Amino acid sequence: MNRSHFEFSPHPKFLQQLTRGALAQHLLRAIRLWAELRWLYGSEGAVLPEAFTYPQWRDRFFTKTHPKGEAIPPLHDRRCACGKTAAQWLQPWLTREWKQRLCQQAGLTEEQLAAVLQRRLFGVTRRSIFDDFRLLVELGWLQRQGRRFDRVAVFPEVPAMEERTAGEELPLALVNLDLGTVAQRFSRPIAGVQRFFFEVDYIVRDRNIDRVEDWQAQLVELWKRPVVPPIRLRYNSSRLGASVRCVVYPVCCYYVRRAIYLCGFGETPDCCGQWYNFRLDRVQHLQAIDWEDESVPRTLWQRYRSQQLPTPDEIRGEMEAAWGFDFYLEPRLMVLRFDRGFHDGYVAGTFRHETFEPVSYGEVGQLIQANAAAERRGFLLGVWRDRSPEDAYYRVWVRQGDTNVRMRLRAWRPFGEVLLPWEIRQEMRSEILQAYRWYVEDEG
Template sequence: MSELVFQEAPQVELLQWLARGSLKQKLLRTIRLWVWLRSLYGNRQERLALNDSFTYAEWRDAFFSPTHTKGEEVPSLHDPDCSCAKTTQQWLFNEQTGIVAHQWQESLMAHTGITDSRKVLKRRLFGITRRSLQGDLEVLADLGWLVYKNEKYYRVSEFPQRPLTPKDEAESNKLGVYELNFLHEDLVEIVENHSHEINGIQRFFLKVDYVIPRITIDLVGEWQYQLRQLWAETPVSPIKLTYASAKLESQVHCVVFPVCIYYFQRAVYLCAYGESPDQKTEWYNFRLDRIQKMIPLDWENSQLPLNLRKHYHKQTLPSPDDIAVEMSKAWGFDFYLPSQLMLIRFDKDFSDRYVSGTERHETFEEISYQQAQNLIKQKIKQPEQQALLEILKNRSPKDAYYQVCYRKQDNGIVMRLRAWRPKCEVLFPYELRQSIAADVAKEFQLYHQH
């Protein structure tokens, strides 16, 4: 028998992880998966008398009473002591779980929006067909809780990573199994201090803009799950993406090596190396909700582009650290675009209030009026140089001047500069300055038409 013990309570956070998507749509199955895990890895009172390898029929005979149906139909209420007779609330709320019903229902409502869970709780959790139960086993195997081979299911020697329940947390004195090094250090400190209720009241909330349409939420969750499975393999496989490109206004196919996931400005992106939708760069940030299909490929597949083959055979495939290095070189999320120096002027009062003392990028640096003048002389050729020097003469030396390396054509940078208008003026690059001026002129016409 496996020595691993699963005793987690059915907290909504754990159920959300087991759901691999919408908990609201998969609630009963997800709770059932939790019961499965207790029956396979629970303590001596809960764990079924099964070998470490077993068939569905063997689990069925150990879990249900002898009179439980062996056919394909939904079981009737044949035995009040059979596990198929217990309601969902009987599985959830008892002395063993220690879950308080109203608190659990409030948590469920907060996570899923389910305002009335009474009907669900009164349903027989295992009053379902053999086919549905077989589907549960397949999900557990997909999640890494079981291994399927030779028409049998095998217990695992190591549990997959998962969120910890409050009971686990008290024992381990950790926030969860996942480290928090992906967060900014200031946020890590806030989470460590305020991630839990204080005297029964939650005092910390994190609100982010998230523009992924609700109809694709489950799909985004599925892609994240599949990528997690890929990254657990050695070697990590390349993938073929079918991608709905907003820029090209068409569906394209790209063969790439998946490197990491970023949440950035309202959406989740896969940073990948290989082919880009427009075939102009080797890197690309793919928005997860626009991925239509994801197919793992073998490293010897003939569809692999030459750059991927070379890196694979040289064992120099890129890592998340490579992306972090490139992002540190220039301001902008599209780290694979060429970089360029930018000179910006802010109104002094605006800079004092909203820019000075903030962190924008490693290369975002305040300079003096004289340094700004010198930069124009050093970096800009005639006739644009003389034009910009004349413009600078009409600006106050008391204003705030900043230089920064940025990624050309990065949409996030363009949006940030728009948000700062009219308190921010791009002095150079000259072509960017001209582009912004054209946008401002169009905007002016919109507001001054009668």
Template sequence: MSELVFQDIPQVELLQCLGRGYLKQNLLRAIRLWVWLRSLYGDNRLVLDDSFSYANWRDAFFSPTHPKGEKIPVVHDSDCPCTKTTSQWLFNEKTRIVASQWQKSILAYTGIDASALDKLLQQRLFGVTRRSLQADLEILAQLGWLVYKYQKYYRVCEFPPRPITAKYDISTTKISAYELNFMHEDLAAIAEYHSQKINGVQRFFLKLDYVIPHSTLDAVEDLECELRQLWAKTPVPPVKLTYGSAKLGDKVDCIVYPVCIYYVQRAVYLCAYGQSPEKDTNWYNFRLDHIQSMTSLEWTNPKLPSNLLQHYRKTSLPTPDYIALEMSKAWGFDFYLPSQLMLLRFDRQFCDRYVKGTERHDTFEEITYQQVQRLIQREIKQPQQQDLLKVLAKRSETDAYYQARIRYQDNEHRDNNLVMRLRAWLPKVEVLTPWDLRQSFAADAATQFMLYHN
């Protein structure tokens, strides 16, 4: 008997494969085939000989009172698997599938009406004729999940190629580290270790600020689902976005190549290459809840921007690895902005309590007072260099000083998430460089003083 273990969850891609390309018409059969595979290869697989017939599987799968005729079985035993609805097979403690998310992906992919999907989910998945179940076996053999010879079925020694979907350990319901590789490695380890209940009590919780209004949540989830489907295509197509730009105060159309999505500081963003709202950079991070529409395009479309078309022709379209590399070089999510030196001065006591020993970015490190002097002399041009050296001469050598590389062009093009981080440290931090950012903070401080002075 094969030692292969089937742990795939019924994502759209897998069901599309089991439905042989016609998921809308074959949805129930695709789900039923998924249950078949769990019964044959799952951790709690049926006890069957190396070779088996439909009758052998039927007797092992259904209750002893299950009818053996050709008709659709009546509800004869509440414990017989033929009484369970499709919804019960999909959404239970063992599968841990979130019903709302699964249904949303199916609706987006197939175009099935929501009420029609609800009716399908309430149908008895195995309340079908013997002939239909026999056909299921034949389809599994055709798809390479079983071998049929000498009027018997045999389990395979290697699963056929199929879309790899998220896996889970049914016996322990422990999240695998692979599923969590999108998180910071230390946080992923915590989530993997503490994700399950202990003696029936959940002890680990992850609280994130998420500012997306409830009115746009459905639209954001629809976009995420559409992007997942686009990324499953070869080649991945470009898209036309209609984007509500907060900076421009208007909506604008951008044609881009969608690379990946990031959750950063309270929202989800699409990192895309092509056109930016202001048409001044090749890259842009589009906040998903500001995307008003997204339309898939063909690579032959004459309106594609030249920079995007050039990468496509050279088969050098950007990847998520490029983005990760650029973000490692300088602090800030707007990885396409220029990298500049930032020098900070902290109140020593505050720094020792709340900053020292924490990780902010690979380039964020404590330096000495003398190193700050040398960096200003080497990196900063006149007349700002002389002004900064005068400022530094008035500061104490016992204060804490830090350097970092940050994404900053000017006060109109800066990483606002980083600026918000700096504001949270005020008034215990002083920005020495970049000079424009220092002047901006000074102006803000003067305005704030006037607000509270009276």
């Protein structure tokens, strides 16, 4: 079969088309997708069979010493593809004119772009790279049959991007691709009439809005500094029911779950782990401190000294690896069952997470067999056998304990059932029994 030859340069507009949202937020992934396409459709990719698996590609693309686990690979071999920076992959296109165009396209400063280009392009988890291939399938650059991929004979269309006029740049990184497109199209009035309105649920009370805006303004000024300092927070933790002090490195902000959160690395309110999402309206005090301050946690200070402070891309990578905003929680494999009618009307054709994918009725039994604890396996297999093969079944990696995931599972009741993991299934069961006591037993 004759294959097309990939001749696309990493033009900023082409990189934009490879993203699922704002280019500034997904720049490394866009460059990585371009590098993968160039390899697959170049002379190097000719060594792969007609239909190839991810392991076959991995073994050809990386050196033999490349780790095969789930963690981010260490810098084990500078000859390995995972050891090269984004700047190295972009030679000889890395000209001053290209940088200026990319900064304009993505809304980045030259300093921000320079920092991105010095990061290892393939220094990411195995899941992140595998998700690259799934995205290339969605974009029409690859075809997939089961676990195998095949290159396409005809490339998808690459239409020229329209130039933006002054004042039309979006001030936010809209992570969802469809929302970003809508915002770009309807951000301004049409023939003098505003036709699109975007109402966002925002649970912050009026008396706290000024405080949240103050913290955002202060963080913006800190992020403009050549060296971003750590901050000392006093935080009113609803989980602990008390105010606590934490010293963290401020990585980025997210609007999620109807409020704005600061992703911080360092100390946590519950003294568990090093990452925490701080809801900005619960921050009572925020102060920048010096890196040599004695209150800076040793682990955070060591990251600073080794120039390995965490970045927003690391957070995005973790969020893409498992469903849930609390990206620092343990990932667990979840298996879900949906009533067929409910699925066809409300689940089919929707996007929930990169790892949310349908499985067959038979595969559910295999997943329970492989992942359920021995003392629970027989019971769960019995539950599975009692369910209809005509229903819809899905698997997805989730952050166990994440509030957003809990809320979604509650919204799917009574037409969605958690089969795995056991702990989340039992949590759903306890909530249903409590609701039963409220609405049925009390009335009896």
